Amino acid sequence: MSDSQNATALPRPAKKLDPVNAGFLLIAHLLGVAGLVYLITNFNPYTLILAIVYGGLCGLAITGGYHRLFSHPTYKANAFLRAIYLFFGAASIQNSALKWSADHRRHHARTDTDDDPYNIRRGFWWAHIGWVLFDAGETDLSLVKDLEEDPLVRFQDRHYLALVILSAAVVPALIASLWGDWLGGLLVVGFLRLIVEWHSTFSVNSFTHMVGAQPYCKKGSARDSWLVALITFGEGYHNYHHRFPIDYRNGVRWYQFDPTKWFVWTLSKLGITRDLRRTPEPRRLEALRKTAEESASRAA
Numbered sequence: 001m002s003d004s005q006n007a008t009a010l011p012r013p014a015k016k017l018d019p020v021n022a023g024f025l026l027i028a029h030l031l032g033v034a035g036l037v038y039l040i041t042n043f044n045p046y047t048l049i050l051a052i053v054y055g056g057l058c059g060l061a062i063t064g065g066y067h068r069l070f071s072h073p074t075y076k077a078n079a080f081l082r083a084i085y086l087f088f089g090a091a092s093i094q095n096s097a098l099k100w101s102a103d104h105r106r107h108h109a110r111t112d113t114d115d116d117p118y119n120i121r122r123g124f125w126w127a128h129i130g131w132v133l134f135d136a137g138e139t140d141l142s143l144v145k146d147l148e149e150d151p152l153v154r155f156q157d158r159h160y161l162a163l164v165i166l167s168a169a170v171v172p173a174l175i176a177s178l179w180g181d182w183l184g185g186l187l188v189v190g191f192l193r194l195i196v197e198w199h200s201t202f203s204v205n206s207f208t209h210m211v212g213a214q215p216y217c218k219k220g221s222a223r224d225s226w227l228v229a230l231i232t233f234g235e236g237y238h239n240y241h242h243r244f245p246i247d248y249r250n251g252v253r254w255y256q257f258d259p260t261k262w263f264v265w266t267l268s269k270l271g272i273t274r275d276l277r278r279t280p281e282p283r284r285l286e287a288l289r290k291t292a293e294e295s296a297s298r299a300a
């Protein structure tokens with residue numbers, strides 16, 4: 001029986017719908033669909049290119065910034081890159097880096113329990129998007145004291161709403177107005193890009209806790225999925241990541257698709273990032289060997 005099937009028997013803590021989050025999610029999806037229609041009916045190549053570039057920067061802000069820098073200190077980055085991450089992280093509308101990291105550290109510490117914000121045992125839809133719709137109360141910041149020491153992180157958290165409006169709507173509309181397509185900037189670069197990015201991030205919490213192999217650890221639900229890696233800038237190698245969360249790589253082998261790893265590594269050559277942490281190869285191989293042995297003894 002799978003973890004998710006086991007889950008249905010677990011008691012579910014009562015939670016009430018968060019009208020602000022639920023309302024915004026609904027409106028953003030409707031505007032995203034409007035963006036798709038607009039893109040098809042008023043096609044402008046510059047707007048499409050801007051959406052792709054903006055989406056790429058926002059995606060890296062979540063995977064390279066919120067996840068691999070702020071939530072897990074897998075490397076160090078200079079103030080310029082941290083500021084870029086925090087700006088495009090705000091445009092990704094997934095909460096401030098401080099609160100996102102608090103939730104994510106709790107996810108790692110309490111995986112597959114009721115204390116895990118996106119507990120997969122409550123089912124695919126809960127882990128994917130359901131948990132965002134419900135009021136979880138005040139975010140527990142006790143796990144992110146270190147991040148509160150970063151003035152840039154504090155600034156983004158304090159001025160989060162203003163930064164969201166600026167980075168997700170005003171800036172894309174202003175840039176696209178340079179070629180007379182401010183509405184395309186708002187609908188396509190703002191909202192269509194946003195919902196594509198949301199479902200990419202959400203896939204890490206849902207698909208990679210359900211589908212894929214477990215070569216590094218059988219404990220817990222995290223799995224490696226190259227397919228999810230393709231749509232999440234490399235975050236699909238989630239079994240490895242849960243086993244070795246302080247490694248800046250998720251796709252650890254050279255052929256595994258992990259553009260976030262390549263991005264962070266390239267910036268280290270330019271002096272923008274440093275102190276990239278890697279799991280020593282013998283430890284990785286040991287984890288692989290132990291897990292294979294465990295599987296063999298279970299099968300016997």
Ligand SMILES: [Zn+2]
Nearest residue numbers: 072104241245
């Ligand atoms: Zn993580």
Ligand SMILES: [Zn+2]
Nearest residue numbers: 107205222238
């Ligand atoms: Zn996970």
